Amino acid sequence: MLARRIPRIIFDKRAxxxxxxxxxxxxxxxxxxxxxxxxxxxxxSVYNREYKETVDAETxxxxxxxxxxxxxxxxxxxxxxVYLLNCGTIDNVEIKNVYVSNSTWLSNPSFSxxxxxxxxxxxxxxxxxxxxxxxxxxxxxTNLKTGAYYCVKVVTVRGVTFDSNFVA
Amino acid sequence: xxIIFMVSTNVLLWTxxxxxxxxxxxxxxxxxxxxxxxxxxxxxxxxxxxxxxxVTVKVILRNAGSVAVQIINLWVFDTTIxxxxxxxxxxxxxxxxxxxxxxxxxxxxxxxxDTFTSWFVxxxxxxxxxxxxxxxxxxxxxxxxxxxxxxxxxxxRYYEAPxxxxxxxxxxxxxxxxxxxxxxxxxxxxxxxxDSSREAINLTGDxxxxxxxxxxxxxxxxxxxxxxxxDNKLASFDFxxxxxxxxTIVYFGAAEASxxxxxxxxxxxxxxxxxxxxxxxxxxxxxxxxxx
Numbered sequence: 001m002l003a004r005r006i007p008r009i010i011f012d013k014r015a016x017x018x019x020x021x022x023x024x025x026x027x028x029x030x031x032x033x034x035x036x037x038x039x040x041x042x043x044x045s046v047y048n049r050e051y052k053e054t055v056d057a058e059t060x061x062x063x064x065x066x067x068x069x070x071x072x073x074x075x076x077x078x079x080x081x082v083y084l085l086n087c088g089t090i091d092n093v094e095i096k097n098v099y100v101s102n103s104t105w106l107s108n109p110s111f112s113x114x115x116x117x118x119x120x121x122x123x124x125x126x127x128x129x130x131x132x133x134x135x136x137x138x139x140x141x142t143n144l145k146t147g148a149y150y151c152v153k154v155v156t157v158r159g160v161t162f163d164s165n166f167v168a
Numbered sequence: 169x170x171i172i173f174m175v176s177t178n179v180l181l182w183t184x185x186x187x188x189x190x191x192x193x194x195x196x197x198x199x200x201x202x203x204x205x206x207x208x209x210x211x212x213x214x215x216x217x218x219x220x221x222x223v224t225v226k227v228i229l230r231n232a233g234s235v236a237v238q239i240i241n242l243w244v245f246d247t248t249i250x251x252x253x254x255x256x257x258x259x260x261x262x263x264x265x266x267x268x269x270x271x272x273x274x275x276x277x278x279x280x281x282d283t284f285t286s287w288f289v290x291x292x293x294x295x296x297x298x299x300x301x302x303x304x305x306x307x308x309x310x311x312x313x314x315x316x317x318x319x320x321x322x323x324x325r326y327y328e329a330p331x332x333x334x335x336x337x338x339x340x341x342x343x344x345x346x347x348x349x350x351x352x353x354x355x356x357x358x359x360x361x362x363d364s365s366r367e368a369i370n371l372t373g374d375x376x377x378x379x380x381x382x383x384x385x386x387x388x389x390x391x392x393x394x395x396x397x398x399d400n401k402l403a404s405f406d407f408x409x410x411x412x413x414x415x416t417i418v419y420f421g422a423a424e425a426s427x428x429x430x431x432x433x434x435x436x437x438x439x440x441x442x443x444x445x446x447x448x449x450x451x452x453x454x455x456x457x458x459x460x
Contacts, residue, residue: 033171040175048182055186059193067293070243072252083254085240087293089200117254130291132241 061158063090068164069132071152073144080109080137080144080166082152083117086127094126094157098137102150105142112136144168204292208233209261211288213413214298215366218280225271225286226366227298228413231261238291244273248282251275257288268366268413316363317439320415321455323358329402329422336402338422346458349429354402354421355392357437357454361410367444371408374440377420379433379457390427390459392420407441428459 065088072081080100086093095114100107114122114133127133137152144150146168153163208231215226223244231237239259245252255273278284286298325341329352338354347353355377361369375394396403397419410416425433435454442448 037171037175040171041178044175044179047179051183051186055190059190062193062197065293067289067295069241069254069289069295070252085289085293087204087291089196130240 057158060090061160064088064093064156064158064160066093066127066154066156066162068152068162071164071166073150073166073168078138078140078143080140080152081134082137082154082164083132083134084127084154085132086129089129091128092124092126093128095135095154096157097155098135099153099155100137100140100144100150101153102148107141109137109140112138200292203235204294206233206235207237207290207292207294209237209239209288209290209294209296211296211298214286216284218278218282221274221276221278223273223275223278223284225273225284225298226268227271228266228268229259229261229288230266231263234263236263237261239288239296240291241289242271242273242286243289244275244284244286246275246278246282246284248279249275249277251277266413316361316369317410317450317452318360318362319437319452319454320358320360323415323417324455325356327354327356327422328352329354332402332422334402334404336422338397338400338402345455346460347425349425349459352422352424353392354395354397354419355435356417356419358415359410359418359437360415361412363412363443365444366412368412369410369439369441369443369448371410371418371439371441373405375408375418375420375438377435377437377454379425379428379435379459381428381431381433390423390425390433392423395419395421425457425459428457430459432456432458 065086067085067087069083069085070081071083073079074081082098095111097108098111100109112135114125114127114135116122117132117134122131122133148168149165150168151163151165153161155161210230210232211227212230213226213228217224217226223246225242225244229239237260239257239261241254242257243252243254253273253275255271257269257271259267259269261267288296288298290296324345325343326347327338327341328348329336329338332352341356357377363369371394373394377392378389379391380389394405394408396405396408402422408416408418410418420437433456435457437452437454439450439452440448
């Protein structure tokens with residue numbers, strides 16, 4: 001009996017019942033939808049994360065604020081000592097680069113390690129909120145002209161620039 | 169469609185929330201910037217004295233702004249020898265505070281005759297330059313005093329008391345320059361000690377106000393002796409301290425100006441007392457009064 005039924009099932013050309021076909025179709029649609037949703041969710045989460053990182057970075061930049069307490073040009077040492085105060089609302093303000101310039105000239109001298117006002121070196125080389133520190137600019141490309149007006153610009157790691165002026 | 173709608177909404181809401189975070193951070197920074205702009209500290213009467221390597225800076229700090237200020241540092245630059253130093257000065261000033269301060273900074277090689285320039289740094293990053301007081305005798309505001317005492321004639325007031333006894337209520341002040349010779353008049357004068365030594369002046373009972381009418385055959389004057397007033401009542405006088413830089417109302421009287429009746433008379437303030445280890449004595453022409 002079974003031997004006669006199996007070929008009948010295999011070679012029978014009549015269609016599968018409607019319920020089964022609907023179930024199969026629904027299942028396929030749901031599976032496709034879920035996979036598409038997962039794919040879309042993955043793509044948007046990447047976008048969301050990048051957008052959040054951008055907003056966080058911009059917010060951190062907003063909060064950075066450095067005040068120049070004093071800028072002193074030493075003669076005859078020809079070094080510039082810059083005293084800073086972190087008067088912003090975010091910690092870890094780290095200096096990336098410093099420029100000295102006037103209307104016709106620009107220099108990017110090397111700067112010493114950041115130190116507290118009492119001369120001890122700041123271990124993490126950044127200024128937290130309320131901290132004061134200083135660094136010394138040496139090896140200027142040229143000696144500054146006495147009595148001339150210059151600008152010193154500090155660029156932080158977060159990309160914020162602060163500048164102040166001094167008379168050599 | 170539903171999936172697209174859900175995903176889009178998710179992205180949109182997330183974007184809104186991040187924008188709100190950034191906007192809030194921007195608002196906070198704007199408020200801090202406004203506070204920084206509203207800081208208004210005035211440093212007056214800068215005075216330098218040098219002992220060895222120690223430079224003592226005396227100054228009167230006044231918060232003329234609308235926000236509390238925290239001063240964190242004082243920088244002193246000796247322009248004569250081109251050296252500088254700073255010292256931490258944790259001072260907090262509420263709006264309206266007026267405070268004399270003395271700060272010591274060490275500058276090796278500084279001399280008494282050197283020229284100094286100084287500035288304070290606040291926690292918000294503002295710098296406040298020191299205004300050096302004028303050398304020699306302090307010149308008070310125009311028409312308001314000579315020498316060490318500043319007198320605010322616009323704050324002159326008088327009271328009409330029923331008698332001169334201790335415990336008598338003096339009533340409300342009158343602002344004007346006409347007094348009644350038949351009434352016991354108590355005079356109130358706003359004095360400020362601006363002596364260059366910055367020491368307090370202790371006035372004794374020898375101080376008084378006096379008025380001499382012109383064209384008198386014999387030199388007689390009306391006199392109001394220095395008096396204490398407590399709880400708006402006359403009290404017996406013991407002493408009156410004039411602290412440096414602090415406006416103080418000093419009372420004289422109560423007395424009847426019978427000798428000056430019907431005349432306009434000059435009012436002089438005679439102040440006598442002690443300043444530090446020395447006597448203090450000054451006579452100052454002040455205002456004019458019509459005595460009816």
